[in-house]
Amino acid sequence: MEQSFPTIGSAPPPSLGARLTSAEAQGATQELARLGAGLGLAALYGLALGARTGGVSLVQHALAASAGLAAVGVLGIPALFVLLALVDAPVSPGAMLSAGARSLASAGFVLAGLAPSAALLAVTIESPDAVAFVTRAGLTLAGGIGLVQLTSSVRTMLKDLPAERRLKCNALLFGFSLFAIMLAGRVWYTLPILKGAL
Amino acid sequence: MNSQVFAAFDELLRSPRAIAARSRGGGDLRPLFVASLSALVLGAGVFGATLATSRGGLQLLYSGVKLPLAMVVTMLLVVPAFHAIAAGLGRPLSFSGMIGLTLAAAGRGALVLVALSPLIWLSFDRGLSYHPGVLLAAACYALAGLAALDLVLRGVGLDARGLLIVSLFAGVLFAAGGQTAWMFRPFLGRPSAVSVPFFRARESSFWDAVQQSSLSSFGVYRVTRALSEAEGRVRSTQSEPAVEHSSESR
Numbered sequence: 074m075e076q077s078f079p080t081i082g083s084a085p086p087p088s089l090g091a092r093l094t095s096a097e098a099q100g101a102t103q104e105l106a107r108l109g110a111g112l113g114l115a116a117l118y119g120l121a122l123g124a125r126t127g128g129v130s131l132v133q134h135a136l137a138a139s140a141g142l143a144a145v146g147v148l149g150i151p152a153l154f155v156l157l158a159l160v161d162a163p164v165s166p167g168a169m170l171s172a173g174a175r176s177l178a179s180a181g182f183v184l185a186g187l188a189p190s191a192a193l194l195a196v197t198i199e200s201p202d203a204v205a206f207v208t209r210a211g212l213t214l215a216g217g218i219g220l221v222q223l224t225s226s227v228r229t230m231l232k233d234l235p236a237e238r239r240l241k242c243n244a245l246l247f248g249f250s251l252f253a254i255m256l257a258g259r260v261w262y263t264l265p266i267l268k269g270a271l
Numbered sequence: 272m273n274s275q276v277f278a279a280f281d282e283l284l285r286s287p288r289a290i291a292a293r294s295r296g297g298g299d300l301r302p303l304f305v306a307s308l309s310a311l312v313l314g315a316g317v318f319g320a321t322l323a324t325s326r327g328g329l330q331l332l333y334s335g336v337k338l339p340l341a342m343v344v345t346m347l348l349v350v351p352a353f354h355a356i357a358a359g360l361g362r363p364l365s366f367s368g369m370i371g372l373t374l375a376a377a378g379r380g381a382l383v384l385v386a387l388s389p390l391i392w393l394s395f396d397r398g399l400s401y402h403p404g405v406l407l408a409a410a411c412y413a414l415a416g417l418a419a420l421d422l423v424l425r426g427v428g429l430d431a432r433g434l435l436i437v438s439l440f441a442g443v444l445f446a447a448g449g450q451t452a453w454m455f456r457p458f459l460g461r462p463s464a465v466s467v468p469f470f471r472a473r474e475s476s477f478w479d480a481v482q483q484s485s486l487s488s489f490g491v492y493r494v495t496r497a498l499s500e501a502e503g504r505v506r507s508t509q510s511e512p513a514v515e516h517s518s519e520s521r
Contacts, residue, residue, distance in 0.1 A: 088365050090358030179359040186355025189348045190447035197454055198476040207446065214439060218359040 093178040096226065098171040108146060108174040111181030112139045118184035118215070121192035122208055122266050134264055138184060141212070141260040142177050142219070145253045150223075153249045157227070160241045164230050172226035180219025187211045195266065205267050212261050220250055275302035276309075283310055283379050290379075291425035294372035295364060303371050307378035308343075314381025315339040319458055321388040322408055325395045326460030329467045334458045337469075339381075341455040345448040346377055352443045353423075357436050362427050372426040380419035387411045402487040404459060416441075449477035 087095075093107060093114075119138030123131035150173040157164045194207045224246050231242050261267065279302045282289050293303060319338030323330040354369045364372070394407055420437055427433040452458075456471055 088354075088358070088363060090354055090366075091363035094358045094361070094363060183352075183355040183359045186351040186353070187443065188351070190352055190443055193348055193447060194450055197450055200476060200479075203476055203478060210442075210446075214356075214442075215359075218356070222359065 090182055093182050094175060094222070096175065096229075098168060101167065101170060104167075104170050104174040107178045111174070111178030112143055112146075114178075114181035114185035115139045115142050115215075117188040118191055118211065119264070121188040122195050122264065124192050125195040125204065125266060130265060134266065137261065137264045138212075139181075140263075141216075141257040142180055144256050144260045145219075146173055146177050149249060149253050149256060152252075153227075153245070156245050156249070157242060160238060160245065162231055162234065162238065162242045164227070168230060169227075172223055172230075175226060176219040176223035179222045180215045183215040183218050184211065187215065201266075208264065208266050212257075216254070216257050220253060223253075224250060276306045279303045279306035280310060283307065283375060284382060287379065287422040287425050290375045290422060291372065294368045294375065294426050297365055297368055300367055300371040303375055307371070307374040310378030311342055311374070311381045312339045314378070314383075314385040315342050318381070318384035318388050318391070318411070321391045322404075322458050323460060324392055325399075325401065325404055326464075326467070330457070330460040333467060333469055334460075337455045338452075338458060341452045342377055342381065342448075344455075345444070345451045346373055348447045348451065349373070349440070349444050352447075353440045356439050356443075357427055360432060360436050360439075362432065362436060364427070368426075372423060376419035376422040376426075379422050380415035383415040383418045384411060387414065401459065401461060408459070416444075446477075453477035453480060 093110060098104075099107070116135040116139045119133075119135035120131050122138070123134035150169060154164060154166065154169040157169075191207065191211055195204055198204050198207070227246060228243075231239050234242065279290075283306060290303065294300070315338040316335045320331045320335035322338075323334035350370055350373050353373060354364070354366055357364055357369070391404075391407065391411065395404060399407065420441055423440065424433055424437045427436045453476065454470070457468070460467055
């Protein structure tokens with residue numbers, strides 16, 4: 074059965090989630106603002122984790138949670154653009170900025186949504202291992218959604234390519250995905266709550 | 272307004288599709304909010320009090336108050352996650368629509384709990400012991416949860432993406448709801464307990480409790496950490512007489 078869902082245009086005004094995850098490309102300033110909003114929202118998840126011990130830990134976790142996404146945005150997405158351009162994929166800096174901002178904003182938004190539950194679990198569960206597991210699950214969920222958003226946006230740009238070039242681009246996307254997972258994981262593992270310190 | 276509330280109450284049971292469409296469409300959701308919240312408070316209250324019939328006394332009142340409270344707190348915690356997951360996976364519903372959908376699902380689940388209350392009462396009345404009682408209650412929660420998730424699935428869309436969104440949301444709901452309920456325990460109360468506390472002190476976690484109840488229902492008892500530390504050693508679970516912390520209850 075065909076179902077109708079409110080889209081960005083049909084539900085005035087669109088929700089924050091709809092604006093952050095919209096596939097519609099905007100100007101560079103708006104995209105940077107979207108990216109910044111995503112990183113800020115990701116910090117809420119860090120704050121929730123830091124509530125386990127409070128104090129400086131709040132800031133440490135907030136910074137580290139955002140830094141994982143920021144690292145992918147700063148180190149990974151420009152590199153992906155260069156590699157895709159090398160195989161003559163029809164990508165532009167603006168389109169890549171839009172795709173990257175959308176994916177990081179989505180991941181940040183999901184982390185912010187998980188923050189209330191994460192705060193409850195981080196504060197009330199005694200076992201450090203169980204809290205670390207919950208933390209990893211939240212980061213994996215948000216990171217996974219962000220990565221899906223990015224790859225689907227890029228694949229949309231590649232849909233008119235000949236099969237051979239599209240295969241090369243998909244291979245690059247796959248490699249980028251692995252790199253992004255490792256990079257975000259590397260940064261996120263600096264979270265004190267994952268190092269067994271708490 | 273009253274007639275709209277009663278209509279929404281009826282729809283919660285009979286027509287989840289209409290509830291889902293109403294949540295997606297926006298508009299005036301107040302009748303749905305009122306009907307769902309009433310169903311949640313009433314249903315969970317009745318089920319909570321029924322669970323406490325194994326202990327009786329003040330526990331009836333406490334559980335009748337705490338179970339609805341635990342469900343409302345859980346809703347408050349998980350709605351942002353649901354909203355974010357749905358938006359992140361390409362189904363950005365309005366936040367009020369999300370609240371309506373989640374509240375309606377919780378209300379529907381609570382009504383299922385009401386329907387299961389006589390079974391719980393009869394089981395305890397016929398002598399069902401404590402640990403199997405905990406597992407029976409967990410099975411009732413699972414059934415109610417399925418009825419609730421059915422409504423949620425209709426709200427986000429009956430397709431693969433909708434199923435993925437609901438599955439991820441169910442994971443968050445399970446973790447947050449389980450831990451919230453664990454914090455609000457006891458709901459049954461141990462028959463051997465001398466006093467009836469409103470809240471237990473913080474200890475262990477929901478997941479540990481599930482594991483322990485599962486083992487205990489098969490006659491395998493583990494010593495809690497508090498008791499172990501007091502004795503300075505950990506006992507083997509099967510080679511020695513069964514020992515369990517006297518204040519442990521769910």
